[in-house]
Each structure stands twice: as structure tokens, then as C-alpha cells.
Amino acid sequence: MATSDKQKEAERLQVLGGYEILDTPPDAAFDRITALAAQFFKVPISLVSLVDDERVWFKSRHGLDVIQIPHLPGLCAQAMFSDQAYIVNNALTDPRTRQNPLVTGEMGLRFYAAAPLVTHDGYRLGTVNIIDYSPRDFDEAERSALLHFGELVMDRLEVRLSAIKVIKSLSTVFKEVSHLDHLLTVCAWTKKIRIDGQWLTFEEFLVERLGLSVTHGIHPEALESLRAELVQNSVG
Numbered sequence: 432m433a434t435s436d437k438q439k440e441a442e443r444l445q446v447l448g449g450y451e452i453l454d455t456p457p458d459a460a461f462d463r464i465t466a467l468a469a470q471f472f473k474v475p476i477s478l479v480s481l482v483d484d485e486r487v488w489f490k491s492r493h494g495l496d497v498i499q500i501p502h503l504p505g506l507c508a509q510a511m512f513s514d515q516a517y518i519v520n521n522a523l524t525d526p527r528t529r530q531n532p533l534v535t536g537e538m539g540l541r542f543y544a545a546a547p548l549v550t551h552d553g554y555r556l557g558t559v560n561i562i563d564y565s566p567r568d569f570d571e572a573e574r575s576a577l578l579h580f581g582e583l584v585m586d587r588l589e590v591r592l593s594a595i596k597v598i599k600s601l602s603t604v605f606k607e608v609s610h611l612d613h614l615l616t617v618c619a620w621t622k623k624i625r626i627d628g629q630w631l632t633f634e635e636f637l638v639e640r641l642g643l644s645v646t647h648g649i650h651p652e653a654l655e656s657l658r659a660e661l662v663q664n665s666v667g
Contacts, residue, residue: 444484446554450592453481453488460587461491468561468580469493472573474542476562479584480507481548487557495562503531510545511555516574519543521566542567544574546581548588559584 447453461479469477476494480487487507488499502508505527510517522528522541533540545560559581616625623630626640 443554443556446550447481447483447556450556450588451595452490452588452591453483455490457491458591461584462493464559464580464583464587465491465493468559468577471576471580472544472561474561474563478560478562479548479557480545480560481557482508482511482555500533503533504528505531506533506543507545507558507560510543510558510560511547513545513547516569516577517543517545517547517558518569518574520568523566539564541565542569544569544577546577548581548585550585551589556588 465477465479469475474494476492478489478493478495479491480489482488482502486499486501487503489495489497492498505519505522505525509527519525519528520542522531522534522543528534528540528543531540540562542563542565543560545558547558548556550556559577561577617623618625618630621630623632624636625631626636631639
């Protein structure tokens with residue numbers, strides 16, 4: 432592997448690790464997707480596969496007992512780099528897979544189709560794939576549907592990652608608060624907060640001291656007061 436390729440792979444593995452999903456317990460949200468894919472495409476096996484350094488680990492597996500397999504020719508480790516659905520109609524005759532142990536061995540894999548799992552910035556994490564024990568055709572509508580299943584899995588991965596970040600932010604907040612060894616002083620007029628001799632606005636306290644992101648809204652009571660004021664001014 433060339434140096435640039437090694438660097439790209441190292442970056443990809445770092446991004447994959449950042450999702451904190453490898454070797455985690457089964458998740459019903461992913462299991463629903465693989466069960467639906469198996470039903471939709473009428474296949475016995477559907478998987479959410481994440482490609483680690485030397486293995487392919489299954490976050491969700493419908494119709495298969497094994498948790499992971501090594502990198503094998505012509506399957507997930509290659510399929511995730513496809514920009515479109517990756518289709519093997521007959522694995523026994525396809526040069527990409529005909530030497531694969533899952534094809535030549537006891538499992539008898541014959542059909543394989545996969546959609547890549549791609550982050551918003553282009554990193555390839557793995558695939559959502561379907562498997563059959565008999566060769567089969569796969570038309571354009573089915574290819575498109577499989578890509579949509581990949582998008583569903585990726586959406587779930589992003590939601591899960593966002594939840595992890597929120598939990599970590601809250602943990603940081605609680606730690607920061609627990610480290611305060613004195614009462615916070617709040618100005619009754621300006622509503623600023625005094626921390627270590629410095630007066631901060633509430634937003635500055637949240638952003639600079641607790642590391643949170645801030646957006647703005649309006650409280651329902653304030654909104655009603657504003658509406659009443661506008662009505663009164665318009666009448667006057």
C-alpha cells in the first residue's frame with residue numbers, strides 16, 4: 432500500500448473509531464433496518480458491516496450468527512469504496528469473489544449486494560448489504576432502494592454520534608460545576624455572572640466556561656407579552 436493510501440486508511444480508521452460503535456451491543460434501531468431490508472429484497476441475510484483494520488464487524492446481522500469476519504476478497508472491504516450499489520450476481524463466476532471462502536466453503540454465498548456507508552465528508556465506514564444462497568438479478572429500482580437503506584443506516588449512525596457528543600458535553604458541564612468551590616455571584620441588574628473575579632454574560636459563561644453551543648428562542652410568555660404590546664400599539 433502506497434504511503435498516501437496508508438495515510439488515507441489511517442484517517443478513515445480514525446473517523447470510524449470516532450463513532451464509538453465498534454464492539455458495542457446490538458441496537459434495535461439498526462436491527463430494524465436489516466430486518467426490513469431482508470424482507471424488502473426477499474433475502475435470508477442482511478447486514479450492517481463496519482470495516483476495521485483487519486476485520487469486518489457486524490453492527491447488525493439478520494440471518495447470520497457470526498459477529499465478524501476477516502477481510503475477504505470481493506465483499507465489504509471493497510464494496511464500501513463503490514460510489515454506487517456494489518452487485519455480485521453470481522459469486523461463483525464473478526472474478527472478484529470466486530476465490531472467497533464464503534463462496535467456496537460451507538456457507539455457499541452466491542449473491543451479494545451492498546451500499547456504502549459514507550460520512551458527510553466522504554469517509555467510508557462500511558456497508559449495508561444483502562446476501563442470498565442463489566444467484567439472482569438486481570434491477571435499477573432495487574439498486575436505488577439499497578442505496579436508500581445505506582442512507583438510513585448512515586442517518587442512524589449520525590444520530591447516535593450526536594447523542595454521544597451531547598452526553599459528553601453534559602458530563603463536562605457537571606464536572607465543571609462540581610469543581611466550583613464557591614457560590615456563583617449573579618448581578619441582579621445586568622444578570623452577569625462573576626467567575627474568578629471576571630464578570631461574564633450568561634452566554635459567555637455557557638460558551639467559554641462550559642463549552643456549550645448557544646442558540647436563541649423566545650419564551651412563550653415573552654411571546655404573548657410581545658403580541659399584546661403590538662396589538663395595543665396598533666389599536667392606539
